[in-house]
Amino acid sequence: MIGSKRYGSKVQLNYLKGGDISYFIVYKSGKKTIYKKVGRKSEGINEKKAIELRNQILSELRHGIDLSQKSMKTLTLDRLAELYFASIAAHCKSHDKYKQEYERHIKPAFGDIPIAMLDDILIQEFQAIKLSDKKSKGSINQYIKGLKRILNYAIRKSIISHSPFKEIRMFQVDNSRLRYLSLKEVQLLQEEVQDHLLLKLVVKISLSTGARINSVLGIQKKHIDQENKTVQLYDHKRKCWYVGYLDQETFHLVCDHIQEFGINDHVVSTDGKKTKYADVYKLLRLIFDERFNQGLDKKDRANRVVIHTLRHTFASHLAIAGVSIQKIQKLMNHKDIKQTMKYAKLSPDSGRNAVEELYKG
Structure with missing residues (x-):
């Protein structure tokens, strides 16, 4: 041989x-x-x-799994999920979220079914059932992505040789948020949070930097450059640091607030400890729903005001002010300028004025 x-x-x-x-x-x-x-x-x-x-x-x-042809007919998704979640427990921040989604949605539908018996029809039935349960198409896509993660893990580890599904069709979802706050609405929001220090800090910093909420909550005193009036922001989505700028009013608010803080204390806090997203979300949602979302369907992603709307508001008003798309891309820390181009239509150079004057003598 x-x-x-x-x-x-x-x-x-x-x-x-x-x-x-x-x-x-x-x-x-x-x-x-x-x-x-x-x-x-x-x-x-x-x-x-x-x-x-x-x-x-x-x-x-x-893994202690019998991979004979006979056993493959009895190997269940639950067993693969058990191995998958054990493998990511130590290093995946989304472990708890993924496991909770699995146990709530995927396990009841597929958990005890042998891998060899899973097929596209079962996925289509699952999608239909979740729609009838009033789950959004975006949420249903997330559940199926969770199922795919488990199967892909099993394939990488050679526990199974291929996916039992031929073609999983995901829902087409429009995730674009068109809504941004007008200047009057910005003023109204700032008045609403004036007497609540934590919310005031969140709103002011978000509108001044355009940072995502997790980046805002992660700011520590050591990230504030008082000489240049800048702030170091960590982009959790791109996993990198970038620089944001604080307007004069926000800069003084932050500096006065953190004067007695330790170097590692978090800015959006009363005691230096990091504020939980859920605590901010609940309070701001009440304000948004009362002031800006009256009469809007809960699934109307394009027009409902949410925390992420503050980021869109920042970029939108930069575009309205005539700031170049390239500069907005940098300030938003967008990887691809295609992400920023949606704000181009708000620019005074977008062609609106030319169209208005097109046929005037």
Whole structure:
């Protein structure tokens, strides 16, 4: 026997009379070296199939799963989910969220079904049921993405060789938010939060920097550059730091507030401890719903005012003021200028004035 040119000693080839080839795989089981015959070329076996079988056997040994054809008919999604969540528990911040979504939505529908019995029809039925339960299309897409993460993990670990689904069709969702606050609405919002220090800090910093709420809540005293009136912001989406600017009023508000704070204390707080997103969200949602969302459907993402609207308001008023799209991209820390182009229509150079004057003598 000779080793495979592609896979080395892991796959062994025995050339037979008549031109046929027998394939063997080699692996360790405990202290023993196992030589296992896979089959012949004339039977449809090749080096790729041999290495795939070897990977499955090694995965079986690692995970304690019987990967024989008989067992694959009984291996359930719950078992794969158990392995997946155990693998991400230590290093994935979204572990709890993903696991909760699985247990609430995916497990009741698919958990005890053998992997071999999952198919596209079951996904379509799941989507229909969730729609009837008044779940948004965006939320349903998230549940299915969670299912995909589990299956992709199992494929990467060679626990299964392929997904049981042929083509999962996701819902088309318009996630664009068109709404931004007018100058009068900005003034109204600032009046509403005037007597609530934490909300006032959140609103002022958000409108001055355009930062996402998690970035705002993460600001510490050491991130404030009092000489240049700037703030270091961490973009959790892009996983990088960038610089934001504080207007005069916000700068003095922040500096006065953190005067007695320690260098590592969080700015949006009363005691230096980081404020929880949920605490800010609940209070601001009440204000938004009462002042700006009256009569709007809860699923009207385009027009409802939410915390993220403050970010859109920042960018929108920059565009209205004639700031270049390139500068807005930098201030928003957008990776791709395509993300920023939606604000171009608000620019005074968008062509509106030219159209207004087009046929006037």
